[in-house]
Amino acid sequence: MDRIAGIINLDHEQDVLDELTYFRCSAAVPFAGRYRMIDFTISNMSNSRIESIAVFARRKYRSLMDHLEQGKAWDLDRKRGGLFILPPDWNDPTDISKGDLQHFHNNIDFITRTLADYVVVSGTQNICNINFREVLEEHKASGADVTVVYKKVEELYPEHKRAHKLTIDESGRVTDIHNDQRSNNVYMDMYILEKNYLYGMIEDCIAHGCSHFFLDGIKARLPQIHMHAYEYEGAHALINSVESYYRHSASLLNGANHDDLFKEEAPIFTKVKNEPPTKYSQDSNVTNTLVANGCVIDGQVEDSILFRGVKVAKGAVIKNSIIMQRCEIDSNAVLENVILDKDCRISNSRTLIGVPEKPYVVAKRVSM
């Protein structure tokens, strides 16, 4: 079997989730009741038997490192390969690289040392359940230099505005990458290429003063480069704003969407917290809600997502909201269209109401 190495490049992921990215990079933002955004990328890689993964982190990575640890949760605590979190501690006096090429240049050992023949490079804002082995098979069959992954979205939402789109010919070859707002071929910020090809491109990019590997190195040379497009057909959520975060979270309450993302044969792994099962009291009233473990629910919860260890006191009402880890909602508090980050406390009878189009977001560890 071909060996594949993985690079998770966080350099271009802006901290656009308002309060949720005040203290952490977007890869570390909690999602779907018990996960972080990056869990999907790492689990997809791990399920595709990618056993050597580097994470290019630049800022706000404390929470990310805390979450990933040695990669044990993804079975990546390996003697050979494993998970490497690579923050910017760069001391090469001859270094002339710029932008994300700095990561590639200063961590070139990861690429030269890996036994893999192929490398998958991915971001974390496209939540999906993808098998990179299938991408590799198509890549090899097409004879392309690079294969990019895209999703043909049924409907264009504001979050797709900023994403790159692909023009693809009948043979599946990418002829153009652009921002055309009418196109629904959304590039998912994932590509696969041969290791040696990647190595050559990195050298070349640095020599020519490029600062964005994908745009300056690959996209800019598109006519010469043979780029193939792999169409991903499963569940997909591009999260690059609070609005898209909120909408895609709510869509998981739909059973079909949920089952497309969480598959028995390709589970999404995350750090284990050893929480007990959730306890519902005699007075609890919960409907259409995803609930993680360790919650204690005495109040009313509708159309919401509760992360691990949330406490909802008697008389509290939560609607259309996302309540993150270890928040405490005291009695008779009312929350509607709200996103509470971790460790928040809402005291007796407080009312917080956002609008469905723009949820009210409360930063981590706020008591009100």
Next chain:
Amino acid sequence: MKKECVAMLLAGGQGTRLKSLTKQIAKPAVYFGGKYRIIDFPLSNCTNSGIDTVGVLTQYEPLILNNYIGIGSDWDLDRKYGGVSVLPPYVQSEEGGGWYTGTANAIYRNIKFLNQYDPDHVLVLSGDHIYKMDYSDMLDYHKASGADATISVIEVPWEEASRFGLMNTNDSGVITEFDEKPEYPKSNLASMGVYIFRWDILKRYLIDDANNENSSNDFGKDIIPAMLGDYKKMMAYTFDGYWKDVGTVASLWEANMDLLKEKQELELNDYSWRIYSKSPNQPPQYISHEATVHNALINEGCRIHGTIDHSVIFYGVHVQEGSIIQDSVIMPEAKIGKNVTINRAIIAAGSVIEDGAVIGDPSPKSDITLVADEDSVLAQSYLEQIIK
């Protein structure tokens, strides 16, 4: 490397009174509390008490148990020195071998394992009970009293005392007598099956016991009476938390129901004393539009479309529309169809309950129904419903 105290966990029990729940697994691997297996409790107690070397003595149906324990990482027992070791019976070149003939024999046959750590004390545990206990407090008491053996005891109601092995003690906690299930109890201090021995003394008794052909090689029946007979200093250590033997279908059901009480005696949501277990890695539970959930413990991966009232639901359970589950325990990955009614029952892991099935008897004093052998029980309950 020397260890002050090594734990030996007796996990070979067949648990026949749990009927078909232990048809293919040892009793310590039986599920409990929506997430756990019984053995998670003693293993987590060890880790939380700072005891990092545990021998697990297995015998009956060890496959699932061995697989579950692995290298002990789920309980933080994957250690460079010590950690968890699974100790099945084995064949020795000269003495022959065969099954462990009793609890004392199981430890006797692993003297070499214990000698490796040159322990001062050995903590003997059983894998049959649900409780949270700090063994380090008991060890301190054992050392301070200078006892040769310390037995953990719990006060039980006098009217139930004759069901237990009872310790008669003097005012200073010294055990004077041991009565195994006496008709007329003189004490209500029941043995919890948790012992600490000085290793040098225990070793001598184990060897003597092994040489005694008339012995049944059992701690309760042979070792403890022999030590008492020799006037060894044996202390009773009184424990006053929640402790429950879950050896029967009814007591297993009861212990699960205890978790639903308003005032919890066994707090599982306790950051200072986590009960660890293997994570099933499933997404959060989903409670649907049609669902009604009251007074329940529900774990990850569940999809609830029916009514759950006063029940414990393990991970990966699906309950479809119109089904009503009351006063019951649904073990992992069971799939409950539509319009099913379940009352006062335990549904074993992986069971598939077809649409419209009626299981269990709702009257308060009735026996607990156990569904483990899907086909026969289901067909029967389905038939009963048609006849009605």
